[in-house]
Amino acid sequence: xxxxxxxxxxxxxxxxxxxxxxxxxxxxxxxxxxxxxxxxxxxxxxxxxxxxxxxxxxxxxxxxxxxxxxxxxxxxxxxxxxxxxxxxxxxxxxxxxxxxxxxxxxxxxxxxxxxxxxxxxxxxxxxxxxxxxxxxxxxxxxxxxxxxxxxxxxxxxxxxxxxxxxxxxxxxxxxxxxxxxx
Numbered sequence: 001x002x003x004x005x006x007x008x009x010x011x012x013x014x015x016x017x018x019x020x021x022x023x024x025x026x027x028x029x030x031x032x033x034x035x036x037x038x039x040x041x042x043x044x045x046x047x048x049x050x051x052x053x054x055x056x057x058x059x060x061x062x063x064x065x066x067x068x069x070x071x072x073x074x075x076x077x078x079x080x081x082x083x084x085x086x087x088x089x090x091x092x093x094x095x096x097x098x099x100x101x102x103x104x105x106x107x108x109x110x111x112x113x114x115x116x117x118x119x120x121x122x123x124x125x126x127x128x129x130x131x132x133x134x135x136x137x138x139x140x141x142x143x144x145x146x147x148x149x150x151x152x153x154x155x156x157x158x159x160x161x162x163x164x165x166x167x168x169x170x171x172x173x174x175x176x177x178x179x180x181x182x
Contacts, residue, residue, distance in 0.1 A: 002137050005053060009060050011140045016066040030065030034058045034075050042075040042082050048096050051115035053132045067136065068145040069103040094125055094181055103146065105171070109135070118179045119149045125179035149175055 002008045016030055034042075039058055043049050050058070057066075064074030073081045084099045097118060101109035107121045109128075117130035128149055130138070138145060151172035156165045 002140065005056065005133070008053075008133065008137060008140070009056060012057060012061045012066060012136060015140050016062055028065040028071035028073070030071070031063040031074055033060055034063035038063070038075055045082055046085060046098070048113060050098070051111050051113070051132050053115060053136075054100070054111055057136070067101050068139050069101040069107075069109065072100050073102065094120075094179070097125060097179070097181060107150075107171070109145075109149065112179070112181055117149075118181075119174040119176065121174060123174065125181070126174035126176040127179045128174075128176045151175060 002011050036059065039050065039055060049055070057072075058064075058075055064080070065071045073079065073084060076082050081098055081100060085093070088099065089095070096113050097110045097120065098112075099108045099110050099120070103109065105121075107119070110118045110120050110125070111132055112118055115132045117128045117132065117135045119126045119128055126149075128135075130148070135145070138148070151174075152169040153172035155168055155170040157168055158164070159166050
């Protein structure tokens with residue numbers, strides 16, 4: 001059982017080392033830890049400091065490629081926290097909400113300035129019951145975080161090959177409440 005941040009960092013290193021390319025549909029490559037200079041540059045461009053635990057993870061575990069979904073984004077470069085944040089901010093993306101984990105289909109798990117996990121999709125930001133700490137503890141423990149942040153919804157689709165209806169589950173609404181930072 002992980003009881004403090006040092007144990008969580010160690011557990012993340014261990015879990016990150018054990019993730020295989022087949023564990024996610026399109027995993028991000030795990031990168032070496034970011035330098036202090038890289039983290040500081042990212043914070044300057046973002047205009048705010050990273051959540052302290054997330055900052056440690058980028059510095060001590062890796063610069064992207066771990067966690068749920070397709071893995072965390074690296075801080076800088078192409079398809080990074082910084083590039084996504086700047087791109088999204090040119091639209092209606094909320095200020096100081098950092099996209100970190102991409103689920104595909106325009107669904108993101110983000111971190112706000114208070115270290116809370118916020119689901120953001122076409123319906124806007126939804127505050128979950130997770131903090132960065134509890135989110136990553138759950139991931140290390142093998143929890144299916146997709147099921148924790150989204151309701152399953154029954155749906156019927158038409159199989160394109162047989163042209164017959166098939167019962168399935170699709171992504172429903174995000175669990176939680178509207179994010180107050182909006």
